[in-house]
Amino acid sequence: MVIPQIVSRSFLSRQNDLLFIASILAVLGTSGVLVGGIWDSASHALKIPDSFWTIQHVTVYTGVSIVAFSAAFGTMLSLKNRKIIIGMILLLAGSAMQLGGGYVDYNFHTIYGIDGLVTSSHLTIESGLLLTSIGGFLTLAKFGYTKTRKLVPFAILNVIFSTTWIGFNLSLLVGATMLCIPVYDLFSSGCSVM
Template sequence: MVIPQIVSKSFLSRQNDLLFIAAVMAVLGTSSVLIGGIWDSASHALKIPDSFWTIQHVTVYTGVSIVALSASFGTILSLKNRKVIIGMVLLLAGSVMQLGGGYVDYSFHEIYGIDGLVTSSHLTIESGLLLASIGGFLTLSKFGYTKTKKLVPFAIVNVIFSATWIGFNLSLLVGAIMLCIPVYDLFSSGCSIM
C-alpha cells in the first residue's frame, strides 16, 4: 500500500473516535464557560473590582476557545458524516457568536471600565452559549448512550443553565426597573440595560 492510502484508511477508521473527542471537548468547554460565568457573578457579589482581564473572564473565553477549536475540527471531520453535522454547525455558530460578543465586551470594558448586566455583548455571548450547549448535546447524543452515559448529564445541565441564564437576562429587559432593584446589590454595576 502507498503511504497516503494507509494514512487515509487509518484516519477514516478513527474518524468516529475523533468526532467523539470533539463532542466531549465541546461539552467540557461549554461547562467551563458556565463555571467562569457563575464565578464572575460571585465576584460581583463579593464586590471584587471588575475588568475584562479577570481570571473569571479568562476561564469563560478559554472555554469558548475550546468549543471553537473542537467545533472547527469536528465540522471539518463531519462534512461527510451527516450524523453529527447539525450539532457541530450549532457549536461553531455558538462559539463564533461568543467570540464576537467577547470582543465587543472587551471593547466596552476598555472604554467604560465596568458594564451592566444586560448589554448587547452579554446577550450575544449568552445566545451563543445556548446554541453551543444545544449543539454539544445534539452531537454527543449521536454516539449512543453506552458511550456517553457519564457525559450526558453535563450536556443536559449545560443546556438548562444556559437557557436559564439567557431567560433571566431577557426577563430583565421586560421588567427592567422592577426586576433590577433586587439584583442591584448583587452586581456592583447594578442592573443597567445598555
C-alpha cells in the first residue's frame, strides 16, 4: 500500500471519533460561554468595574474560540456526512456571530468604557450562543444516547440557559423602561437599551 492510502484509510476510519470529539468540544465550549456570561453578570451585581479585558470576558471568548475551532474542524470532516452537517453549520454560524458581536462589544467598551445590558452586540452574541447550543445538541444527538448519556444534560442545559438569556434580554428590549427599573441596581452599567 502507498502511504497516502494508509493515511487516508486510517483517517477515514477515525472520522466518526473525531466528529464525536468536535461535538463534545462544542458542547463544553458553549457551557464555558454560559459560565463566563453568568460570572460577568455576577461581577456587575458586585459592582466590579467593567471593561472588555476582564477574566469573565476572556472566559466567554475562550469558550467561543473552542466552539469555532471544533465547528470548523467538524464541518470539514462532515461535508459528506449528511447526518451531522446541519448541527456543524449551526455551530459555525453561531460562533461567527459571537466573534463578530464580540468585536463590536470590544469597540463599544473601548469607546464608552461600559455598556448597557441590551446592546446590538450583546443580542448578536446571545443569538450566536443560542445557535451554538442548538448545534451542539444536534451534533451530540447523532451519536446515540449510550455514547453521550453523560453529556446530554449539559447540551440540554445549554439550550435552556441560552434561550432564557436571550428571552430575558428581548423582554427588556420590548418593555425597556418598566422592566429595567427593578434590574438597574443589579448592573453597575445600568439596564440601558442602546
